[in-house]
Amino acid sequence: MTNPHRSHWRLNPDIDFLNHGSFGATPIVVLEDQRRWIERLERDPIEFLGPERSLLPKLDHVRDCIAQLVGADSEDLAFVRNATDGVNSVLRSFPFAAGDEVLITNHGYNACNNAARYAAEQSGASVSVAELPFPIRSSSQVIDAIDHSMTSKTRLLLIDHVTSPTGLVLPVKELVELAHRRGVRVMIDGAHAPGMVPVDLRDLDADYYTANHHKWLCGPKTSGFLYVRRELQSTVHPTTISHGANTPELGRTPFLAQFNWIGTYDPTPILAMPTAIEFLSGLVEGGLSQLMRNNHTLVVAGRELLLDALNCSVPAPVEMLGSLASVPLPAERFGDKAAVNAFQRQLYREHAIEVPVFLLGGTLPCLRISAQAYNSIDQYQRLADALRTLTCQVER
Ligand SMILES: Cc1ncc(COP(=O)(O)O)c(C=O)c1O
Structure with missing residues (x-):
């Protein structure tokens, strides 16, 4: 699926970049x-x-x-x-x-x-x-x-x-x-x-x-x-x-x-x-307010896919989300910092997905997705598929 907005960014097309939240990503025109x-x-x-x-x-x-x-x-x-x-x-x-x-x-x-x-x-x-x-x-x-x-x-x-x-x-x-x-x-x-x-x-x-x-x-x-x-x-x-x-x-x-x-x-x-600001305001009809709503809708849909793959219940009400969303990962699989770091690297190296994985409060493993104009739902689907595979690997 080609996202028409994607060409405005220089992001590597071989990577599903689901981490706008950390450092942002700057459009070419800017x-x-x-x-x-x-x-x-x-x-x-x-x-x-x-x-x-x-x-x-x-x-x-x-x-x-x-x-x-x-x-x-x-x-x-x-x-x-x-x-x-x-x-x-x-x-x-x-x-x-x-x-x-x-x-x-x-x-x-x-x-x-x-x-x-x-x-x-x-x-x-x-x-x-x-x-x-x-x-x-x-x-x-x-x-x-x-x-x-x-x-x-x-x-x-x-x-x-x-x-x-x-x-x-x-x-x-x-x-x-x-x-x-x-x-x-x-x-x-x-x-x-x-x-x-x-x-x-x-x-x-x-x-x-x-x-x-x-x-x-x-x-x-x-x-x-x-x-x-x-x-x-x-x-x-x-x-x-x-x-x-x-x-x-x-x-x-x-x-x-x-x-x-x-x-x-x-x-x-x-x-x-x-x-x-001018670029973001002109990107979609309805301006920046509409872009924010679109990003919110996308992150909620992306989170649904992940929750389904992880068989996890909703960790936060939709009304408390903007365009970031975190989901808990199985604690038995990712008990320490080394395990979450290794998992993040594995998602990047083996699945070409850039997404942060971390321990909340040093104990609860979580993964956080972002949604920006250049993202599309198929990217979260690929992450969900990867999570399914990797979770199965653990259970064996
Ligand atoms: C809530 C919050 N505060 C502060 C920062 C720090 O941002 P910066 O490194 O640009 O100062 C971040 C970065 O992700 C953040 O999420």
Whole structure:
């Protein structure tokens, strides 16, 4: 089956690429746009890169495009290299005092949970972990787990919009309301959200929100944004302190001045973002919203095939999925990290399928699929067939 959208990407046609979630994949038209930016930069590096010359208006133009997409004021969005950078900027700036707690979850991204541990350690604060179930029946289980884990010492909740290992779209609006009622600030790690699910930062009302452009918005690696509520912006600093700390003219506001220049860097992944958004918006009739719905429908159908092959019941309600979905694998077959790693390599080497396999919480083996415009249902069917074969191999 030929997917007409596939030709827009450079992905190896011999591989069923079912892992858009990890690093995204960038369409050719976006890479070409980035290439043009690189050539313009290299023709006249000082004129192009010098913030006081011509870089700032270009960044501000992209900022306006992203702000419109995620329902924010452009002044509240700084650019970062990636979501890890955004999370670190907030956590390492956060005014923790000894005895404070930061609340994270067991579905949080390891790098970001590490950042929380590091930032807490530096100031005598501690980290507590809310245990979200998986398999899960409803989003109210998430709300209950967070509610029960907050204490009078909790200062900050770090929560994913879409969880990395389990692909769950969390009830972030309800969680922000809950945390704010308890006087707790909320940092949302939305690494996967823009381009996968609708994002409206004004409505969400979180204190901090970061996301990647290079995942579901298909931008070049490395590019993302950090939103900070206006009244907190003077307290948040980039992970690299540079000229912006005492040169406010480097941005529309002192906050943006700090993030606009973090030492010499390549701004071309950011500058290619309007082309990425335009490309995704024009790919299917109905625009980006329809593309997100199509990807969701495809991942749900793909998951059905896998659940059937594994003889496994539904591990998460469809309403909690975007365009990622995880399924548990037989625990008796994949009991340790070596076994899941070997299985992932086997799927790649013997079946030409790229898909992540991992142990959730160090114990539950899972496999996660992604669905992007270039994927088609026959690819999940091939994965399901491979799983059937490999599961039979175990039973012999
Ligand atoms: C929830 C979440 N947060 C953060 C990240 C880190 O993204 P990056 O490596 O681009 O910073 C990921 C990557 O998959 C993720 O899934």
